[in-house]
Amino acid sequence: MPTLRVTTSITIALSGALAMPAYAATLEVNVEVPKLDVAEYHRPYVAVWIEDANQKAAADLSVWYQMRDTAEGHGTKWLPDLRQWWRKSGRSLKVPVDGVTGPTRPVGKHALSFTDKQPQLAKLGPGSYTLVVEAAREVGGRELLKIPFTWPATAAQNGKSQGSAELGAVTLAIKP
Template structure:
C-alpha cells in the first residue's frame, strides 16, 4: 500500500491571549468498497526538532494494527504504550468530528514559543493510508489551518488558539 502525503503552506500569526482551546475538525469520508473497515486515526503535534509533544487523539480497535499508522508508530506508538493506552479510543464511522487541544504538551505544560507541526494520519485495513501535516507557529491566536482531503481523510481544518 502506498503512503499518501500532503504538506500545506506555513501559517504564522501574532498572539493574543485566549482561554479557548484550539479546535481540529476532521472528516472521515465515506469510501465505497465491498469490504470496509473503520480507519485507525492519530492526531498529534511535533516540535521543530520533529519530536512529538502532544498526542491529541488516537482511534484504534486492536493494538496489533497500530503499526499501519507508520509515522505515528515510529514517533510515539512503539515507545510510549502508557500514553497510547491513556489517549486511545474506539475507531469512528464516516462523518465529521471535532477535537479540542488546550495548547499543552503530554505532561500538561503549556508549549513554548516556536514552530510546531500538526499531523493527522489514517490507515484502514484492506484500504489505504493517508498522512497530512501543517506547520504553525506559537503563540498564535485564531491561526486557521486547512488541509485538503487525501485518501482515507476528508478535509482537516484547525483553528489554533
C-alpha cells in the same frame, strides 16, 4: 461614614474583577472520515499529534483504534500500521492512554478541542509546530496530512489540509 463607603466600593470593584472568567488558548481540530465506496470497508485507525520544528513528536492528541478483542486479536496489534506516528511516538506509549486513545470513528466529521491548560498543550514551549493526522485502514490505504502553526497563540490561526483517500478535510483553528 464616607470612608466606609469608599472601602465598600473598592471591595465590590475588586471582587468583581476577581470574578471575571479566565480564558485559555484553544486548539480545535476537525477530522473528516470520508465515505468510501469499497467492497470491504473497515473504519480507519487515526493518529493526531503535534511535531516540533525538528519533526519530533511533541504531543499526542488523539489515537483511534479497534479497542475490543476480535477473532483477529486486539486492535493494538495493528497500531504499527500508523507508520509515521508509530515511529515517532506510538511504540513508546502504553495504550490505552486516558484522554488520548479511543475507539475508531465512523464516517463523518469529528471535532477535537484542547486548551493550553491540558497536559498535551501545557508542555509545548514557544515555537513552530505541525499538526499531523495519519490514517490507515485494513484492506485500504494510508494517508498523512500536515498543517503548520505557531505556539503559543498570539493571534487567531486557521489551517486546512484536504485528504484524497482515507481522510477528508482536516482543519485547525487556534484561538488565543
